[in-house]
Amino acid sequence: MVDSVKDRSNFRLVIVKGKVYVTEHVKAIQTRDVFTLWGILQLVRRYPGMLPDLELMFDCSDKPVIKSSDYPGPNATVPPPLFRYCGDQWTMDIVFPDWSFWGWAELNIKPWERILKELKEGNERTKWMEREPFAYWKGNPFVSLARQDLIKCNVSDQQDWNARLFVQDWNQEIKQGFKQSNLASQCTYRYKIYIEGSAWSVSEKYILACDSVALLVRPHYYDFFTRSLQPVHHYWPIRDDDKCRSIKFAVDWGNNHKQKARAIGKTASEFIQEELKMDYVYDYMFHLLNEYAKLLKFKPEIPEGAVEYCSETMACRAEGLVKKFMMESMVKSPSITSPCSMPPYEPQVLEGFVRRQTNGIKQVETWEKKYWDGVSEN
Template sequence: MQNFSPVYYLISVLIACFGQVTKTLVWGPGLEPNVVLPARFFYIQAVDTKGSNFTTSPGEKAFEVNIVSPTEQFTRIWVQVLDRQDGSFVVRYRMYSPYILRGPVYHEGCNCPQPSGDLWEKHMKCPGSFAQIDKDLSVFNSLDPDLISTEVPVRFGQRQSLCHYTIKNNKVYVKTFGEHVGFRIFMDAILLSITRKVLLPDIEFFVNLGDWPLEKRKSTDKIHPILSWCGSNNTRDIVMPTYDLTESVLETMGRYVSLDMMSVQANTGPPWHQKNFSAFWRGRDSRQERLELVKLSRAHPQMLDAAFTNFFFFKHDESLYGPLVKHVSFFDFFKYKYQINIDGTVAAYRMPYLLAGDSVVLKQDSGYYEHFYSQLQPWEHYIPIRADLGDLLEKIQWAKDHDEEARRISQKGQFANLVCDYYLFVCVCVNIFYNFSCIYFLQKYAELQVTEPKVREGMELVEQPTDDLFPCYCQRTGSNTVVI
């Protein structure tokens, strides 16, 4: 049968049901015209003939989804239906052209910003605050862009890799410091994406492109605001989502990214009771504890399967902890019930992907944290293990002896569910300069500025990308100007 989206949208969503599925529930932000994401998405819940929700998969071919425009014969829209194995499906689609239905609906590449950040936030329906951002900014009573622009390069510019950004009149300008600044491409992409969505306040800030946070915790007035991908108990950097998460969302359904939060949900391996009863880990030798993990695995292979796929930091110990093993597809990790998360050089950036699966995560106690760690609780979302791994075998055995409790922890820990659904995940976690958390940060940061942000000497304009194949006619200002 066919079910039409209950929510008004730019296009019709045609859902064909097969097999025992006779009804569907359909909801999600991909049905809203004003939410612009690189890949829009919504959910389908399979319902049987008795009106009960399926709790297991009715089959990955249970639904066929077509998205059509009432005004165009062909639509430039790529659709994927992802089976979450619990009776629900994620339908995601990427638009390559704008469409009209009682008003314009824009695709990701449209440079057509909302005039009001408040209006954009209303459309996104995100929370009114973010505890980590509030905490990180609480140490600053005010921010002086003139002072910061001169002091930060002196303190960090020679030894670290930094980007100095100014957003002025909704255009992005940048100057880099240090040798290894290639990672600026992720920040550039985020900033360009958000300025296509909403008019931002004028703001000036520094981004740390390295792994380690920079600004030490100290009782002094000389604390500078530095944005970093990782925080620690000994530093005061403003923590933002990692470059890896950023890219995975901006490039969702693109050519270069296969691992993202939604794809993990659709590739979580066999059902819980069919998973391998071992703990699993693969990675490189970026920390001493990882050497200990591999050593434990060799002594207790029935409990733990851990091995290195690359040696770099401890190459002189390769003969002791090798040989190297082949890389394993991340989706194959979830053939195992227990996933080990151990720091690398800083926090292990695989943590959100591990939580998105349906295995239970055993997380090492650590002084490093990502932007979402404050939302996690031990024994609720993950099983804690000591920093030295001294209780790892004991915790694995506990999980084996308390299978249903371990399963409940894995379900609560599934990251998309932790923050209600993937939509809220996008709002909170993925793109600090794409989603609402970016807007919230920028507004809070801008309110602290006591001098005017400026385009400084040596800054260059970061140009918006162009695409002649998919032009965008921006109608927010009543102009018929083509905006590429």
């Protein structure tokens, strides 16, 4: 069953008796596979001897591919397990933390622990009330139609939708030494827009950590932590079919309810600082791999031709920013505490949580409609 997704994966990873073995299939985009494997090795260093024997396939590309519709009903065959960074309601891929938690060398994005500290310091430099009272976004609009549609909301001589949108030219940024892409220096607007690219975007956690009100254009994908977020508590929902008017309403509402808006931004950044610290990222990985291993119907064995991976040899071979970020994110010693416990939620608790999410989005849409109806009457 695991072998059935070999052609869709970048690598096979096997853990036997606490050692990690890898068979590479197809090189991933940039160093996604390198830092994903590095992260798993750090988990092994953090909890030595505590991970069970297991075997998995990992796809480092963006979009989930194991369609639920191919496995309908209770009598369907078991879907093949494939790990990746995001999922959606139509697929069954297994969601795992993305590579950037350990660094994104190509874009000079530092490991998560360091970025968290810098973002916290950046938040202190520019208080919410002192920030630009507009919605900010900077990125590559050419990776999706949704982002190209967003760019139409930029300020012009004819219209101001309260949005300040900037195209990120990464080729130019690389040439200039990443002078304009420091994440901790981009927390200068009261509102920051999150919008998906070809699928989910790595940028979401950095936006949520900024103390700004995160304006989330209705996402179609989720990563491993975003389903914990509640609208009007951690973020403000933006319609995906009427982005400009939705953004203008959100900013107008926030500027007219400054204390409430500031509280939303603060709640999100506290969630990121406390609930998404690396301790819990590793614990999520630990529990996910343990629960996954329980489902295997075979005894994992070292595949022929597999290469044993360890932190020392990976870091030794690395160069430049890749090596620098590896050294920064290396787990120096085993954890002195056990992984956090993850008791299962009762179905009614999960149902109530999802219901609150749905009701929160509907409430905002009701406020928004009333606002624009009033504008039309005037």
